[in-house]
Amino acid sequence: MQLKNLQIPVGAVFAPMAGLTDAACRRMMADHGAAWTVSEMASAKALNFGDRKSFALLKDPDPHGIYAIQLFGAEPETLAKAILLVREKGIRFDILDINMGCPAPKITSSGAGSHLLLDPPLCGAMVAAARKALGDDTPLTVKMRIGWDADHMTGVEVARQCEANGADLLAVHGRTREQMYIPPIDTDAIAAVKQAVQIPVLANGDVTTAEGALDLLAKTGCDGVMIGRGALGDPWLFERVRAALLGEEPPAEPSLNQRMMALRRQIYEMCEEKGEWLAMPQARSQAMHYMKGLRGAASLRRYCSMLEHFTDVDKLIDAVYRLQD
Structure with a gap:
């Protein structure tokens, strides 16, 4: 086009x-x-x-x-x-x-x-x-x-x-x-x-x-x-x-690690550009979308709603990995 x-x-x-x-x-x-x-x-x-x-x-x-x-x-x-x-x-x-x-x-x-x-x-x-x-x-x-x-x-x-x-x-x-x-x-x-x-x-x-x-x-x-x-x-x-x-073959589905690293990168960039105080409340809804289809998604979304600091993102990702084992 x-x-x-x-x-x-x-x-x-x-x-x-x-x-x-x-x-x-x-x-x-x-x-x-x-x-x-x-x-x-x-x-x-x-x-x-x-x-x-x-x-x-x-x-x-x-x-x-x-x-x-x-x-x-x-x-x-x-x-x-x-x-x-x-x-x-x-x-x-x-x-x-x-x-x-x-x-x-x-x-x-x-x-x-x-x-x-x-x-x-x-x-x-x-x-x-x-x-x-x-x-x-x-x-x-x-x-x-x-x-x-x-x-x-x-x-x-x-x-x-x-x-x-x-x-x-x-x-x-x-x-x-x-x-x-x-x-x-x-x-x-x-x-x-x-x-x-x-x-x-x-x-x-x-x-x-x-x-x-x-x-x-x-x-x-x-x-x-x-x-x-x-x-x-x-x-x-x-x-x-x-x-x-x-008309090409579909790409491979992303791994769990790729999904979590994408989530982390996105929120990190948000914090870098806006500051943690402004970025983290906005990041909560973004994080919830990354929980789609995961085991324990409902509890993980509740965790997402409580994100306050960027360090909480790593805690969320750790919880994701534990629930998928």
């Missing part, structure tokens, strides 16, 4: 997730074959106010592979100014993504995220403003849902507005905002978006296996897949998807 001046490698894209896809997490996924990774979302309005935490969400001193940043907002001029400010700060990114899919009330209450789906022309104006600020060389993508609710299935109209105003690719989560994350995804609705536009479309939702990725592509006709929660604690999923897309 080619996006502007970027040649995209074969593989699934790692989705942005607030509070989870920090630099350490993104690097882990990129090193295991993610086609590109996306930052946690940052508020365009907060960036306009010079909020340091928002700029910090986007800044990665050592991005691995192709790196996208994601902004959210509901005002085209504010979004355009935020993009210029990010560039003035020297924050390096390869792709800019606009969030039109987040269902969280604190985001939609401001008119941003998936609330934008209620106003397709505004979606187009957001894309147009971003395109003007970016210039013609940087790829511009949109992360969206299929609609707001069953009475407002605006995905196709939004997709057309985005394409007409300069978007280079769409990533479509197969649920409405009302559905949040619970019901099965609507592959027909994703397929309808794909059929409505000429730009590439990524299908997103519920992919946890390489077979699931291939099945989603077959059902939607999309150009690729985006994977989020399914890869947490299992970065090797990207290796398996890449092999499946290339």
Whole structure:
């Protein structure tokens, strides 16, 4: 796949997730074959106010592979100014993504995220403003849902507005905002978006296996897949998807030692970059994902919820090894 001046490698894209896809997490996924990774979302309005935490969400001193940043907002001029400010700060990114899919009330209450789906022309104006600020060389993508609710299935109209105003690719989560994350995804609705536009479309939702990725592509006709929660604690999923897309033999499953060393490396990098006080509460949920499928997983997840210092990670890993004997 080619996006502007970027040649995209074969593989699934790692989705942005607030509070989870920090630099350490993104690097882990990129090193295991993610086609590109996306930052946690940052508020365009907060960036306009010079909020340091928002700029910090986007800044990665050592991005691995192709790196996208994601902004959210509901005002085209504010979004355009935020993009210029990010560039003035020297924050390096390869792709800019606009969030039109987040269902969280604190985001939609401001008119941003998936609330934008209620106003397709505004979606187009957001894309147009971003395109003007970016210039013609940087790829511009949109992360969206299929609609707001069953009475407002605006995905196709939004997709057309985005394409007409300069978007280079769409990533479509197969649920409405009302559905949040619970019901099965609507592959027909994703397929309808794909059929409505000429730009590439990524299908997103519920992919946890390489077979699931291939099945989603077959059902939607999309150009690729985006994977989020399914890869947490299992970065090797990207290796398996890449092999499946290339028609190659699947790679060997990671050993227990490889899984634990990946966990330790990820949390170590989090502590190095954020400091232990900030990193460890965030590391608890990351650690829980690495416990999937292990003997004694329930008790191990409880242990994860009590991690306070980096030294506790080694104690957790020791407990994992004892329970697997």
